Amino acid sequence: MKVSRLGEFGLIDLLNKMIKDAKLNTASSDLILGIGDDTAAWKGRGQVQLATVDTMVQGIHFTLETTTWEELGWKSLAINISDIASMGGIPRYALVALALPYDAETGNITGLYKGMIEIARKYKVAIAGGNISRAPQVSITVTVLGSSPDSKILKRSAAKVGDTVAITGYAGSAAAGMEILEKGLKFHTKTTRHLKNAFLHPVPRVEEGRLLVRHGITTAIDTSDGLLADLRHICEASGVGAKVITDLIPINNMVKTGFKEKALELALGGGEDYELLFTGDARKIAGLKEDIKCPVTVIGDIIKSEPGKIELVDADGKPVKTRRTGWKHF
Amino acid sequence: MKVSRLGEFGLIDLLNKMIKDAKLNTASSDLILGIGDDTAAWKGRGQVQLATVDTMVQGIHFTLETTTWEELGWKSLAINISDIASMGGIPRYALVALALPYDAETGNITGLYKGMIEIARKYKVAIAGGNISRAPQVSITVTVLGSSPDSKILKRSAAKVGDTVAITGYAGSAAAGMEILEKGLKFHTKTTRHLKNAFLHPVPRVEEGRLLVRHGITTAIDTSDGLLADLRHICEASGVGAKVITDLIPINNMVKTGFKEKALELALGGGEDYELLFTGDARKIAGLKEDIKCPVTVIGDIIKSEPGKIELVDADGKPVKTRRTGWKHF
Numbered sequence: 001m002k003v004s005r006l007g008e009f010g011l012i013d014l015l016n017k018m019i020k021d022a023k024l025n026t027a028s029s030d031l032i033l034g035i036g037d038d039t040a041a042w043k044g045r046g047q048v049q050l051a052t053v054d055t056m057v058q059g060i061h062f063t064l065e066t067t068t069w070e071e072l073g074w075k076s077l078a079i080n081i082s083d084i085a086s087m088g089g090i091p092r093y094a095l096v097a098l099a100l101p102y103d104a105e106t107g108n109i110t111g112l113y114k115g116m117i118e119i120a121r122k123y124k125v126a127i128a129g130g131n132i133s134r135a136p137q138v139s140i141t142v143t144v145l146g147s148s149p150d151s152k153i154l155k156r157s158a159a160k161v162g163d164t165v166a167i168t169g170y171a172g173s174a175a176a177g178m179e180i181l182e183k184g185l186k187f188h189t190k191t192t193r194h195l196k197n198a199f200l201h202p203v204p205r206v207e208e209g210r211l212l213v214r215h216g217i218t219t220a221i222d223t224s225d226g227l228l229a230d231l232r233h234i235c236e237a238s239g240v241g242a243k244v245i246t247d248l249i250p251i252n253n254m255v256k257t258g259f260k261e262k263a264l265e266l267a268l269g270g271g272e273d274y275e276l277l278f279t280g281d282a283r284k285i286a287g288l289k290e291d292i293k294c295p296v297t298v299i300g301d302i303i304k305s306e307p308g309k310i311e312l313v314d315a316d317g318k319p320v321k322t323r324r325t326g327w328k329h330f
Numbered sequence: 331m332k333v334s335r336l337g338e339f340g341l342i343d344l345l346n347k348m349i350k351d352a353k354l355n356t357a358s359s360d361l362i363l364g365i366g367d368d369t370a371a372w373k374g375r376g377q378v379q380l381a382t383v384d385t386m387v388q389g390i391h392f393t394l395e396t397t398t399w400e401e402l403g404w405k406s407l408a409i410n411i412s413d414i415a416s417m418g419g420i421p422r423y424a425l426v427a428l429a430l431p432y433d434a435e436t437g438n439i440t441g442l443y444k445g446m447i448e449i450a451r452k453y454k455v456a457i458a459g460g461n462i463s464r465a466p467q468v469s470i471t472v473t474v475l476g477s478s479p480d481s482k483i484l485k486r487s488a489a490k491v492g493d494t495v496a497i498t499g500y501a502g503s504a505a506a507g508m509e510i511l512e513k514g515l516k517f518h519t520k521t522t523r524h525l526k527n528a529f530l531h532p533v534p535r536v537e538e539g540r541l542l543v544r545h546g547i548t549t550a551i552d553t554s555d556g557l558l559a560d561l562r563h564i565c566e567a568s569g570v571g572a573k574v575i576t577d578l579i580p581i582n583n584m585v586k587t588g589f590k591e592k593a594l595e596l597a598l599g600g601g602e603d604y605e606l607l608f609t610g611d612a613r614k615i616a617g618l619k620e621d622i623k624c625p626v627t628v629i630g631d632i633i634k635s636e637p638g639k640i641e642l643v644d645a646d647g648k649p650v651k652t653r654r655t656g657w658k659h660f
Binding site: 032033036037038039040041042043044045046047048049050051052053054055056057059060061083084086087089093095096097099128129130131133134135136137139141143145146147148151153155156157221222237330 | 333334336337338341362363366367368369370371372373374375376377378379380381382383384385386387389390391413414416417419423425426427429430432458459460461463464465466467469471473475476477478481483485486487551552567
């Protein structure tokens with residue numbers, strides 16, 4: 001059935017019922033008012049509050065030719081939960097502002113919510129409100145509110161000269177997945193599935209962000225724009241430079257095998273991995289590595305330099321050149 | 331200069347500078363991190379937290395033929411501040427998610443921010459974060475976070491049989507302004523300016539919302555969808571009906587004079603007035619009227635009825651029919 005036939009309030013009722021049935025919001029004892037009033041309302045607990053917003057626009061950030069509605073729902077919430085994770089916070093509430101064309105199919109929109117509910121359940125996030133409006137193409141803007149239970153947060157601006165630079169997981173997998181989708185590349189089924197998933201179904205590092213805080217790390221960012229661009233964000237905000245040994249960058253073997261010499265470029269320039277890129281004392285990072293479940297790899301150092309300048313060298317100390325420097329909208 | 335020439339990060343820097351220069355964010359001693367990190371962060375104070383989001387899409391909610399960029403900036407924040415006001419809360423922080431076409435003019439976007447900064451300053455709201463992405467048309471999604479200092483809130487669901495129904499200000503002025511803009515109607519200059527302003531430059535009732543709370547009112551909504559539709563929202567959420575005496579509805583004389591017999595229809599069905607529509611004990615409302623600066627008009631009663639059913643009668647008790655029942659997106 002078309003959304004236009006169901007009507008705005010009919011669609012809202014349907015989506016509210018999905019959220020109610022998923023019992024997402026009753027899981028939060030602090031939530032006072034979820035969907036259905038002018039604002040969401042919850043009991044504050046005197047902790048540091050975090051808020052982030054991100055938009056996905058059809059034709060710019062996704063195409064329905066290669067993404068299912070459920071994947072889209074998952075990702076639209078995942079990229080915001082990742083921002084909370086990169087602050088060392090815990091995601092709590094989400095507001096979903098949906099813009100839909102007049103002829104949108106109701107079944108697609110419930111699919112979108114199915115994906116959102118799946119990740120919301122995994123991370124115990126209440127979908128507490130939102131807004132539906134009309135637009136020529138689908139656009140999903142999600143706001144996620146979170147908090148830091150110990151009031152400690154991971155900032156971009158706390159990197160110091162002498163810090164070690166490290167990253168969770170692998171770099172470039174999502175960019176490889178995007179290439180596979182965009183160019184219709186063929187690899188082994190397992191490789192294709194894994195890399196597509198890295199792009200379509202990112203898993204935010206919430207638990208890992210909390211572990212960083214507990215191990216005394218104070219600087220982090222999530223790799224949404226790409227390793228190089230995001231490290232530059234840290235360096236600019238902290239007034240420092242960095243030296244990265246490209247041979248140390250953790251690249252999944254599937255990406256190395258499938259993309260050969262292009263793999264490093266994907267790892268440096270490709271965004272949307274949603275890993276945590278962070279800096280800190282080498283001993284603290286060593287301690288963290290013993291405690292954390294995912295791979296953590298040291299890739300370089302924070303150095304005194306022109307703020308935001310990144311030196312890329314190989315294992316022998318020779319300069320490495322790269323073309324892609326991260327996602328830009330304009 | 332085109333935004334595409336300035337670049338995404340160039341535009342972000344420019345807008346951040348505007349916000350910094352306006353000293354909006356330094357006015358909030360609770361704000362820990364404004365723009366420039368993965369999330370905004372502020373010190374919670376253990377109060378009830380409020381969050382709302384709303385989107386304005388070019389071609390659906392506004393046309394640049396009749397709206398200036400500054401008006402657009404004002405309104406995009408105003409409609410969200412109004413949601414906080416309708417809960418009896420105080421707006422604190424805003425996140426702005428902007429989607430812009432590739433060929434957007436930088437001067438227009440700074441105009442948009444000028445309007446946002448103007449209203450943010452008036453209501454002491456910090457613009458604490460946001461996101462810029464590309465889209466085929468302009469779309470502005472604003473999230474506003476607020477709090478209730480005494481943890482009391484105005485809900486849609488608290489109306490009781492026997493409550494009196496009242497409204498602040500006038501109904502139908504914004505709809506009249508929209509008609510003037512859309513159809514190019516000509517009235518006296520003063521009338522035209524006033525009604526256009528009601529539509530383009532709404533003034534949220536924040537102080538009035540707080541006064542409602544202080545006078546013991548517990549039910550309110552802001553008239554964004556239209557008096558009739560919004561009263562229906564209250565009645566549905568509260569499981570009650572309402573009887574409205576249409577002759578009591580406060581309609582600005584300019585609307586009465588300019589639109590004659592159509593004036594009532596605009597007042598009942600036209601949205602975007604952003605007045606507070608509320609219910610409560612008649613004596614409490616009488617007490618409020620002595621304390622509040624804006625007009626407050628009693629227009630009817632909450633009655634036992636099919637939930638959401640609104641009876642319209644004239645001063646003689648005769649039924650009144652209406653065609654428009656409020657704004658719908660689909």
